[in-house]
Amino acid sequence: xxxxxxxxxxxxxxxxQEARLRCSPMKGHSHVYWYRQLPEEGLKFMVYLQxxxxxxxxxxxxxxxxxxxxxxxPSILRIQQVVRGDSAAYFCASSPLExxxxxxxxxxxxxxxxx
Amino acid sequence: ILNVxxxxxxxxxxxxxxxxxxxxxxxxxxxxxxxxxxxTAKSPEALFVMTLNxxxxxxxxxxxxxxxxxxxxxxxxxxxxxxxxxxxxxxPNQAGTALIFGKGTTLSVSS
Numbered sequence: 465x466x467x468x469x470x471x472x473x474x475x476x477x478x479x480x481q482e483a484r485l486r487c488s489p490m491k492g493h494s495h496v497y498w499y500r501q502l503p504e505e506g507l508k509f510m511v512y513l514q515x516x517x518x519x520x521x522x523x524x525x526x527x528x529x530x531x532x533x534x535x536x537x538p539s540i541l542r543i544q545q546v547v548r549g550d551s552a553a554y555f556c557a558s559s560p561l562e563x564x565x566x567x568x569x570x571x572x573x574x575x576x577x578x579x
Numbered sequence: 580i581l582n583v584x585x586x587x588x589x590x591x592x593x594x595x596x597x598x599x600x601x602x603x604x605x606x607x608x609x610x611x612x613x614x615x616x617x618x619t620a621k622s623p624e625a626l627f628v629m630t631l632n633x634x635x636x637x638x639x640x641x642x643x644x645x646x647x648x649x650x651x652x653x654x655x656x657x658x659x660x661x662x663x664x665x666x667x668x669x670x671p672n673q674a675g676t677a678l679i680f681g682k683g684t685t686l687s688v689s690s
Contacts, residue, residue, distance in 0.1 A: 497677045506668065506682035507623070520677060555622065567613055567625025568678065 466491070468558050469538075470571035477578050483543040483550070485574045489558030496539045497568065498531060501553040510554075513539060546578045581605055585669055585681035592659050593689055599655045600684040602669030606650035613678055614643055614654055615668040623668060626654075659688045 469488040477483050489496050498510040509523040513533035524531065528546075533539040543550055553575050557568035584603040592598050604612065611630045615623040627636040632647040640657045656663055666685045670678035 499680070507680040509677050509679055512677040519675070557623075565611070565628055565630065567615075567628050568623075569625070570622035572622055 468493075468556060468569050468571035470554075470556050470574050472574060473572060475574055475576050477546045477576065479547055479578055480545050483546050483576055483578075485541040485543075485554050485556075485576070486538045487541070487556030487558075487571055488538040489556075490560075490569050493558035493560050493569070495559045495561065496533050497557045497559075498539075498541050499555045499557065501555065501573075503552075507555065510541070543576075546576075548578050551576055551578045581671055581673070581679040583669065583671060583679055583681035585667075585684050587684060588682065589685040589687070591687045591689065594660060596659050596688075597655070597657045598659055598686065599653050600667055600686075602652045602654070602671075602681055604650050604652075604669075604671040606647055608673040609647045609650070610672050610674045610676075612645055612647075612652050613670045613672075614652070615670065615680075617666045617668055617683065619665075626667075654684075656686070659686070661688045661690050664688045 471486050496513045499507040501507055511524050511531045512520040516535050528544045530542045553573045555573045557570045559566045559568050586601050613628050614626040616626050617623040627643045629645040634645040636643050643654045645652045664687050666683040668680050668683045670680045672678045
């Protein structure tokens, strides 16, 4: 039973390029969460999605960032026109139901470096 | 966005010492409180999910308590071992929302 799969593990982009981060939740999990870890910071919430729905995107920057979780396929976090400040580790987590009685399962993260 | 405070920020103990950390969160609209363990270069791993006031959970040498009325949770580690070295995160949430993580307590255990 594969866990949460994130790819790529490492991504290098030049300023102005687009970054696409993928997350496949655990089998049977329908809730996906994206978090960002900036240097010297903890895990910052970005967006909470269910299949084909954005439940809460209050942690997403208003510009250049978007997320989706289509009916088929992985969840995608997309960052357009990346800047150096976007360099961070991006973690995806999934849960079978909303997180009252169920812990989240985290992926290994994607480390984005903008040069 | 919930305001979650964890203390201390970091802690260094000797092998065999017992220790505890605190997580403070808003008590209004409480739904659940999660504890995670995050080792360097790995992913956060769920330790406990607590939902009821007065809950106590235990896993081996690690235990946690919850007070939802005053908005705090304690994590205890009995007889710390070097393999307990990690960052311990707490995360409360309200109904229908994602977990909001504190900055964590980083524990270092020397042998």
